[in-house]
Amino acid sequence: xxxxxxxxxKALGGLLVCILFxxxxxxxxxxxQDALPAPHFSLPAIANTEGAISLDAFKGSVTYVxxxxxxxxxxxxxxxxxxxxxxxxxxxGLKVMAISVDVVEEDAWDFxxxxxxxxxxxxxxxxxVPKAYAVNGMPSGYLIDREGxxxxxxxxxxxxDEDALRAEILQxxxx
Amino acid sequence: MHxxxxxxxxxxxxxxxxxxxxxxxxxxxxxxxxxLEPVAAWERGYLAEEGMQWQxxxxxxxxxxxxxxxxxxxxxxxGAAGGGCGCN
Amino acid sequence: MAVIERGVKxxxxxxxIKQSPLVRTLGAAVAALPAYQNTxxxxxxxxxxxxxxxxxxxxxxxxxDKFIAGARGRYDIDVTQLWIEAPIGSNWSIAVDVQNDxxxxxxxxxxxxxxxxxxxxxxxxxxxxDNRVEVGATTRYFWADGNAGFxxxxxxxxxxxxxxxxxxVAWNSADNARTWSASASTSNDRVEPVNGNIPVxxxxxxxxxxxVYFGVSQILSSTAIVRIGLGYTFSEGYLSDPYKxxxxxxxxxxxxxxSGGYRKFFPEAQGALQIDxxxxxxxxxxxxxxxxxxxxxxxxxxxxxxxLRYYSQREADFFSVIADxxxxxxxxxFRLSSYGAITVGLRSTVQIGDWQMEGQLExxxxxxxxxxxxxxxxxALVNFWRATIGISWRFD
Numbered sequence: 001x002x003x004x005x006x007x008x009x010k011a012l013g014g015l016l017v018c019i020l021f022x023x024x025x026x027x028x029x030x031x032x033q034d035a036l037p038a039p040h041f042s043l044p045a046i047a048n049t050e051g052a053i054s055l056d057a058f059k060g061s062v063t064y065v066x067x068x069x070x071x072x073x074x075x076x077x078x079x080x081x082x083x084x085x086x087x088x089x090x091x092x093g094l095k096v097m098a099i100s101v102d103v104v105e106e107d108a109w110d111f112x113x114x115x116x117x118x119x120x121x122x123x124x125x126x127x128x129v130p131k132a133y134a135v136n137g138m139p140s141g142y143l144i145d146r147e148g149x150x151x152x153x154x155x156x157x158x159x160x161d162e163d164a165l166r167a168e169i170l171q172x173x174x175x
Numbered sequence: 176m177h178x179x180x181x182x183x184x185x186x187x188x189x190x191x192x193x194x195x196x197x198x199x200x201x202x203x204x205x206x207x208x209x210x211l212e213p214v215a216a217w218e219r220g221y222l223a224e225e226g227m228q229w230q231x232x233x234x235x236x237x238x239x240x241x242x243x244x245x246x247x248x249x250x251x252x253x254g255a256a257g258g259g260c261g262c263n
Numbered sequence: 264m265a266v267i268e269r270g271v272k273x274x275x276x277x278x279x280i281k282q283s284p285l286v287r288t289l290g291a292a293v294a295a296l297p298a299y300q301n302t303x304x305x306x307x308x309x310x311x312x313x314x315x316x317x318x319x320x321x322x323x324x325x326x327x328d329k330f331i332a333g334a335r336g337r338y339d340i341d342v343t344q345l346w347i348e349a350p351i352g353s354n355w356s357i358a359v360d361v362q363n364d365x366x367x368x369x370x371x372x373x374x375x376x377x378x379x380x381x382x383x384x385x386x387x388x389x390x391x392x393d394n395r396v397e398v399g400a401t402t403r404y405f406w407a408d409g410n411a412g413f414x415x416x417x418x419x420x421x422x423x424x425x426x427x428x429x430x431x432v433a434w435n436s437a438d439n440a441r442t443w444s445a446s447a448s449t450s451n452d453r454v455e456p457v458n459g460n461i462p463v464x465x466x467x468x469x470x471x472x473x474x475v476y477f478g479v480s481q482i483l484s485s486t487a488i489v490r491i492g493l494g495y496t497f498s499e500g501y502l503s504d505p506y507k508x509x510x511x512x513x514x515x516x517x518x519x520x521x522s523g524g525y526r527k528f529f530p531e532a533q534g535a536l537q538i539d540x541x542x543x544x545x546x547x548x549x550x551x552x553x554x555x556x557x558x559x560x561x562x563x564x565x566x567x568x569x570x571l572r573y574y575s576q577r578e579a580d581f582f583s584v585i586a587d588x589x590x591x592x593x594x595x596x597f598r599l600s601s602y603g604a605i606t607v608g609l610r611s612t613v614q615i616g617d618w619q620m621e622g623q624l625e626x627x628x629x630x631x632x633x634x635x636x637x638x639x640x641x642x643a644l645v646n647f648w649r650a651t652i653g654i655s656w657r658f659d
Binding site: 101 | 215216217218219220223224
């Protein structure tokens with residue numbers, strides 16, 4: 001039985017080594033040629049602004065569109081992290097808008113009460129906008145350049161991801 | 176490898192005939208699952224509900240497993256066997 | 264100008280923080296591993312959690328008509344579980360679990376015949392007292408499509424020591440609708456029975472166990488998930504019960520378990536139906552069916568989950584109510600007899616800010632008549648009730 005234990009230890013050690021070399025989910029800004037235009041939308045605002053929020057209003061600015069939900073665990077980290085970036089870089093021209101995909105608006109309100117942010121928030125209970133953006137995981141963030149093209153997509157969120165995002169935004173702000 | 180040989184001979188034993196059939200059906204059922212309608216990432220809110228988790232809490236599951244393994248003849252169905260105890 | 268819609272009041276509390284929506288590891292797959300089962304495969308827990316649970320388990324005394332000699336009071340166990348689970352960096356988490364079991368009570372020593380011809384139990388004498396301490400640690404690594412964990416657990420009590428290691432891994436399919444999981448574990452145990460009020464006939468013996476599990480869970484719709492799993496366990500060593508007078512079991516034991524589960528959420532009711540099933544079979548002749556049904560009902564700030572469990576097992580080949588010493592292997596342990604058992608319970612959880620409290624109460628009763636299989640009724644079948652309270656705190 002001791003031999004089996006040794007065997008198992010070696011096997012899993014090897015497996016762990018393999019796992020450690022697996023890649024993450026980052027994407028550096030894609031070049032202008034490959035980038036696709038960001039789909040247009042107009043959604044009702046639920047926080048930090050009035051009326052409707054539409055992508056057209058931000059044409060000419062670097063924009064970050066973030067899809068989140070009250071039920072998304074990592075969003076408890078990503079919303080405050082994004083807010084920190086927004087407060088730093090909004091004076092430099094960054095625009096941020098976040099779209100909640102909650103089917104019940106009250107859930108989004110309750111989440112924002114616990115994790116308040118300062119950027120405009122809209123809600124899409126129907127799911128048509130995330131569909132247009134081919135959202136593949138939650139949260140999903142789309143970095144859009146001044147010409148309205150999607151240059152980077154961030155799926156999921158772990159502590160430290162905000163650093164890469166900040167670098168990408170600074171790069172686009174200089175274009 | 177001794178363990179693997181034991182499993183093979185046990186698996187092939189007559190007593191597991193019905194059991195093997197059920198497992199085969201189950202595996203085929205899982206493989207055939209690709210025909211399901213996909214659920215988009217933004218539509219998974221309900222799946223995140225507390226009641227939709229496989230276990231209510233990891234510690235409760237561990238505790239229950241411990242109680243039932245020491246008071247009944249069955250064990251497992253929960254994955255790895257933890258350390259034993261002199262439970263009587 | 265768009266009109267802002269006001270949604271229907273959602274009974275589900277906002278401060279009940281929901282976990283990541285993507286179905287990850289098969290929860291049950293790693294249930295036996297101390298902690299660390301996250302329901303999201305691609306990111307460590309967002310916050311650090313510390314928690315404490317206390318449970319009291321109390322068996323009914325043996326009834327008069329089944330009792331011959333010894334102490335009638337059976338086991339009372341107090342279990343305290345303490346844990347901390349924390350993210351480390353952006354890809355790792357660590358969890359440490361400490362559990363203390365404080366046991367006292369008498370247990371069946373052997374089964375004999377009463378003056379009226381009925382079988383009766385001779386119990387161990389005065390109450391035994393024992394304390395078990397278990398410490399386990401798990402490190403877990405997360406990547407985009409899955410996670411893997413390694414656990415080491417050590418437990419020690421007066422007459423028993425065990426060291427177990429387990430490795431588990433879970434990974435998602437490309438569309439994140441299917442999660443595969445696998446685990447392997449070993450345990451090296453040593454029993455050194457204490458010469459208390461029961462004579463024992465061994466000094467020190469070892470038991471080695473290895474176990475593997477493989478399973479998959481699938482999202483069926485936006486409100487339903489299903490899982491299936493297969494586990495195999497092999498033990499060898501001294502597998503008899505040293506505290507039973509007539510107990511001689513084989514020195515090898517092969518066990519297989521096929522399990523499945525289903526969860527369905529009903530948005531209008533704000534409730535989830537939970538169904539779990541396990542079929543077990545081993546090479547000692549025991550088969551069993553376990554079925555559990557629960558309903559998780561969410562309210563504004565808390566949740567209630569009533570549940571029901573049915574269990575039925577077939578007696579082991581070498582079991583008999585009164586041990587048959589003519590055979591190579593024999594046992595009169597009620598745990599190897601045919602019987603059915605029912606558990607009825609209620610679990611409640613309350614979430615207040617970063618704190619969560621839990622409470623649970625259940626009653627377990629077993630009876631030879633409730634089983635699906637034939638077999639003689641062991642007189643020492645046990646009934647118990649169990650209560651648990653717990654509190655946990657999540658913070659940055």
